[in-house]
Amino acid sequence: MTSTIKKIGVMTSGGDSPGMNAAIRAVVRTCAFHKIKCIGIYRGYQGLIEGDMVEMSARSVRNIINRGGTILKSARSQEFRTKEGRKKAHDSLVKNGVDALVVIGGDGSFTGGMIFNEEFGYPVIGIPGTIDNDIFGTKFTLGYDTALNTAVEAIDRIRDTASSHDRLFFIEVMGRDAGHIALNVGVGAGAEEILIPEEDLGLDRLLESLEKSRVTGKTSSIVVVAEGDKTGENVFQLAEYVEKNMPDYDIRVTVLGHVQRGGTPTCRDRVLASRMGVKAVETLLEGKSNFMVGISNDELNLTPLERAVKGKSEIDKELIRVSDIMTT
Ligand code: ATP
Numbered sequence: 001m002t003s004t005i006k007k008i009g010v011m012t013s014g015g016d017s018p019g020m021n022a023a024i025r026a027v028v029r030t031c032a033f034h035k036i037k038c039i040g041i042y043r044g045y046q047g048l049i050e051g052d053m054v055e056m057s058a059r060s061v062r063n064i065i066n067r068g069g070t071i072l073k074s075a076r077s078q079e080f081r082t083k084e085g086r087k088k089a090h091d092s093l094v095k096n097g098v099d100a101l102v103v104i105g106g107d108g109s110f111t112g113g114m115i116f117n118e119e120f121g122y123p124v125i126g127i128p129g130t131i132d133n134d135i136f137g138t139k140f141t142l143g144y145d146t147a148l149n150t151a152v153e154a155i156d157r158i159r160d161t162a163s164s165h166d167r168l169f170f171i172e173v174m175g176r177d178a179g180h181i182a183l184n185v186g187v188g189a190g191a192e193e194i195l196i197p198e199e200d201l202g203l204d205r206l207l208e209s210l211e212k213s214r215v216t217g218k219t220s221s222i223v224v225v226a227e228g229d230k231t232g233e234n235v236f237q238l239a240e241y242v243e244k245n246m247p248d249y250d251i252r253v254t255v256l257g258h259v260q261r262g263g264t265p266t267c268r269d270r271v272l273a274s275r276m277g278v279k280a281v282e283t284l285l286e287g288k289s290n291f292m293v294g295i296s297n298d299e300l301n302l303t304p305l306e307r308a309v310k311g312k313s314e315i316d317k318e319l320i321r322v323s324d325i326m327t328t
Contacts (some may be wrong), residue, residue: 003285005123007037009053009098012070013044013105013112016142016261017129019269020070023104023208025061026277032058034285039098043073044105045080045112068146068262074105083119090120099123100284102118102277104142107128107309110292114305123289126282126305127273131162131261132177137303138309140293142276145268147174147260148184154256155189159222166219168210168242169247172235174260175226179315181260182226187323192221194286194323196237197228198315206231206238207245209327214248221249 010027012020020287021240024040031038040060042052052087066072068153079085098121103113113124128135131147151173162169171191179196186194192213195201201209206223225235232238239253265273279300283291291302303311 004122005036005099005100007039008071008100008102008281008284009039009093009096010046010056010070011039011044011048011104012039012129013076013109014074015106015130016068016070016074017131017141018068018146018261018265019142019265019273020074020104020129021064021067022128022246022265022270022273022307023129023142023215023277024072025065026069026274027102027281028056029058029063029282030278034274036285039096040072042297043075044076044077044109045085045089046077047073048089048092049077049079049085051096052280053096058150064178068168068264070104075093076108086116088089088203089116090122093122094290100125100289102127102280102284104129106132107135110305111309114290115310119292123284124305125283125289126292127276128292128294128308131181132175132178133180134313135292135294135308137292137301137308138312139296140249140272142269143261143265143272144180146263146266149266150260150287150299151181151185151256152188154259155185155191155222155224159189159220162220162222166250168221168223170225170235170239170242170251170253172225172227172253172255173326174256176228178313179226179229180313182208182224183228183315183319183323184225187319187326188264189222189224190326191224192218192327193223193232194327195223195225195229196315197226197230199320200230203231203241207242210246210249211240
């Protein structure tokens, strides 16, 4: 492959997710394979502005494929949102002889990358790294599969105590704007109800459904609630409302929170990260830029960053139907 690109920068930006390290490793090793240089940029766009970067070799990424988080650290940078900040970032790339950038992050990071590309004509490729799976143009984002498995395992444990004490548990999982985690985890963990931002079940329907379960002999139940669900103000108020209306239930609330973000990535996330890392570097070497690498029907694809940022990732309607049938 002959290309004008001789040095590629890689960074992680926004919220961390399991699989980011595997993607960094893949980018670094693909650069080594094609005999070009790779530079790791610390703390996302902020590190870029400050010139906080280090050259990476194939050996510098050993033993990281199995680690959660990101060895390059992640950050949110207010300064990069300004024109002056982005100018500093560009100067820093030029000074360090970096010809193109691979950004591993979520839609905010891609918006930044897209603006940067427009302003400086600088080649950028995005790899979707976020547990929320809320990015248009890819069926899966890095970290999503790990987060699902972590959450299902936690709920299995809660179910043990729920059934031993005949309790109703409200369990909040991550997903401020999207219910992908809640829906999949709810189906996978056999929840009695699943509340997601995309579908407002309504308080009355929730009470009705819980009452139906109680009458048919269920003594313990699990309700999975996405962080961004609008049925109640928040999961605690939701539980309070149900408690007031159904005093027979012994109710508890668990917020899974950041445990879903960390931990050893699943094999699926590691393989996806490896594939996406190779694709990102080779896409740049082919002279293409301003795309996000995604996956659909097990095939890698490219979506223009603008579409990835502006498009909406739809909730799986068939799975909603499955969940309706399972919770009968
Ligand atoms: P997550 O999905 O985990 O929140 P994210 O990539 O969406 O990840 P953000 O905090 O939204 O996380 O964005 C990461 C960084 O991208 C921001 O801190 C900022 O530096 C940059 N960024 C986001 N939006 C813009 C924008 N409109 N213009 C310039 N830079 C931006």
